[in-house]
Amino acid sequence: MAILEVKNIHKSFGKEQVLKGIDLSLEKGEVLAIIGSSGSGKTTLLRCINFLERADKGEICVNSQVIFDAQREKKYTEAEIRRSRLNFGLVFQQFNLFPQYTVHRNLTLAAEMLEAKGLKGEDKKRVLSEIASRADKLLEQVGLSEKKGAYPVELSGGQQQRVAIARALMLSPQILCFDEPTSALDPELTGEVLRVIENLRGDDRTMIVVTHEMEFARKVATRVIFMADGVIEEEGDPEEVFTNPKSEKLRSFLSSSLEKF
Amino acid sequence: MSFLEVTQWLLEGFSTTLLLFAFTLILSLPLGLVLMFGTTTKFWPVKILTRAFVYIIRGTPLMLQLMVVYYIPGIVFHYSVLKWPIFGGNVPLAQFCCALFTFVMNYACYFSEIYRGGIQSIPKGQYEAGQVLGMTKSQVFFKVILLQVVKNILAPVSNETITLVKDTALANIIAVTEIIFFAERALNLHNIIWPMFYTGVFYLGFNALLTFIFNRLERKLSYIRS
Ligand SMILES: Nc1ncnc2c1ncn2[C@@H]1O[C@H](COP(=O)(O)OP(=O)(O)O)[C@@H](O)[C@H]1O
Ligand SMILES: [Mg+2]
Numbered sequence: 001m002a003i004l005e006v007k008n009i010h011k012s013f014g015k016e017q018v019l020k021g022i023d024l025s026l027e028k029g030e031v032l033a034i035i036g037s038s039g040s041g042k043t044t045l046l047r048c049i050n051f052l053e054r055a056d057k058g059e060i061c062v063n064s065q066v067i068f069d070a071q072r073e074k075k076y077t078e079a080e081i082r083r084s085r086l087n088f089g090l091v092f093q094q095f096n097l098f099p100q101y102t103v104h105r106n107l108t109l110a111a112e113m114l115e116a117k118g119l120k121g122e123d124k125k126r127v128l129s130e131i132a133s134r135a136d137k138l139l140e141q142v143g144l145s146e147k148k149g150a151y152p153v154e155l156s157g158g159q160q161q162r163v164a165i166a167r168a169l170m171l172s173p174q175i176l177c178f179d180e181p182t183s184a185l186d187p188e189l190t191g192e193v194l195r196v197i198e199n200l201r202g203d204d205r206t207m208i209v210v211t212h213e214m215e216f217a218r219k220v221a222t223r224v225i226f227m228a229d230g231v232i233e234e235e236g237d238p239e240e241v242f243t244n245p246k247s248e249k250l251r252s253f254l255s256s257s258l259e260k261f
Numbered sequence: 262m263s264f265l266e267v268t269q270w271l272l273e274g275f276s277t278t279l280l281l282f283a284f285t286l287i288l289s290l291p292l293g294l295v296l297m298f299g300t301t302t303k304f305w306p307v308k309i310l311t312r313a314f315v316y317i318i319r320g321t322p323l324m325l326q327l328m329v330v331y332y333i334p335g336i337v338f339h340y341s342v343l344k345w346p347i348f349g350g351n352v353p354l355a356q357f358c359c360a361l362f363t364f365v366m367n368y369a370c371y372f373s374e375i376y377r378g379g380i381q382s383i384p385k386g387q388y389e390a391g392q393v394l395g396m397t398k399s400q401v402f403f404k405v406i407l408l409q410v411v412k413n414i415l416a417p418v419s420n421e422t423i424t425l426v427k428d429t430a431l432a433n434i435i436a437v438t439e440i441i442f443f444a445e446r447a448l449n450l451h452n453i454i455w456p457m458f459y460t461g462v463f464y465l466g467f468n469a470l471l472t473f474i475f476n477r478l479e480r481k482l483s484y485i486r487s
Pocket of ligand 1: 013018036037038039040041042043044045
C-alpha cells in the first residue's frame, strides 16, 4: 500500500504554469530522489506537498486517505491544513532555524506546543521531560549532543542543517522531505549532512530528497525522478536513470551536471 | 537669580518635559502598531488613508503640526482650543494636551514605519519553518517572529526616543511650560543667558540615562543573530 500518492498536481503562479500534472506514489521506506535543472518546479512540488503552496488542481493522499483535493468545494481551514502538514516534515535549503532559541529549544518548541497543550501539573511535567529526552536522542543521532545549548549562529552551516533535520524528526513525520539540503553549504560540509540523511534510511523512513548531488542520489535513493518544465520527464531506479537515460533532456542534464560537480 | 533658584525653575520645567516625553512614548508606541496594521492591511480604503496620513505627518515639520493643532480650531471654527470644555478653562492643560496630541500622532507615524520595516525584515523562511512544524499562525508570530522583530527595531526605536527628548522643546512655541520656557523667562525677567545653556545639562543627563538603558536591552538581545 502506498504511503503517499500525489495525483495530477498542477500549480501556476500568475500566467506561469510551474507544475503541469505531477503524479507520484511512494511506498513506506522508499527514498525518492528528485533531480532536474533549476526552475523545473522541484521546490514548488515539495511546497505543494507540505501545503506551503496550495495546488490548483490534483489530489494528495496519505495512507490511501485523501488529505488534499483541489476540487473540494469547501475551502480547507487552517486547522485542517495544519493537521495534514503533520504527516510531513520539511528540511529547507536555508535551514531556517529559530535564531533566538538554543539548538535544544529549536527541537522542543513545536513539540511542546502540540503535545503539552492543555496539560497541567504532573502530566505536563512527564510530557515535557519525554519531549526533552526525545530531543536529546535526536541530537545524538545527528552527532550534535555537545551543541545542545548553543545558538544557531554559533554553528557551521553543516551543523545547522543537521539540527534542522533533527528538528524535522521531532514530530515523527511519516514522510520527510528535503529541498536541496546541501546547496547552501560549502562543499567540505556537504558530506556530514548527506551522511546523516543516509543513516536515516535504516530506520525505514520514507523520504523525498530534492538534490543536485548525483552521487548521493545514486547511492541512497531507491527511486529517482527527473523533472523538466513542470512534468516528470523520466523516472526509474537509480542505476537505470543514471546509466541508461532514455530522454534527450535527461542525457544533457546529466552530462552538464557532471561537468559542474 | 542664584544658581539654586534657576535650578528650581528649570527642574519645574523639566518635569513638564518629562511628562510630555513619557506620555508621548506610552501612547505612541501602541498607536504606531495600530497604524502599522492600517498601512499593511489588504483593505485598501484603510490602507490608502493611513498611508496618506503617515506620509503627511512624516513629510511636514513637527513645529508646523503643533501650530496647526493649536491654532486651526480657533481660526477655522472660531472655537479656540483653550475654550474647549474638557480643559475646564485650564489654559496650561489645554496647551499641554495640544502638544501631547501632536507628538503622539507624529511619533506613532514614525514608530509604525519602524515596526513595518522590522516585520518585513524577518525572512519568509522563519514563518514557513514554524508552519511546517504544525504551529498556528499566532504561535508562529508570538513564539518565532516577535522577539526577532523586537531585536530588529530596538536600535531605531531608541534613536526615535532620544530624538523625542529633544523634540519636546518644540512645545515651547505653543507656550507649554517645558524647560526652555523657564530659561527664556529667566532671560526676559533677569537678563541672564546662562540658564539657557544650563538646560543642556538636563537633556544630556536624561539622554545618558536612556542610552544606558537601551544599551543594556540591546546587549540582552545580542544573542539573537541570524
Ligand atoms: N512564489 C512564486 N511566485 C512566482 N513564481 C514562482 C514562485 N515560486 C516559484 N516560482 C517560479 O516557478 C518556477 C519553478 O520554481 P522552483 O519550483 O523553485 O524550481 P526548482 O526548485 O526546480 O529550481 C520558477 O520559474 C520560479 O520563478
Ligand atoms: Mg528549488
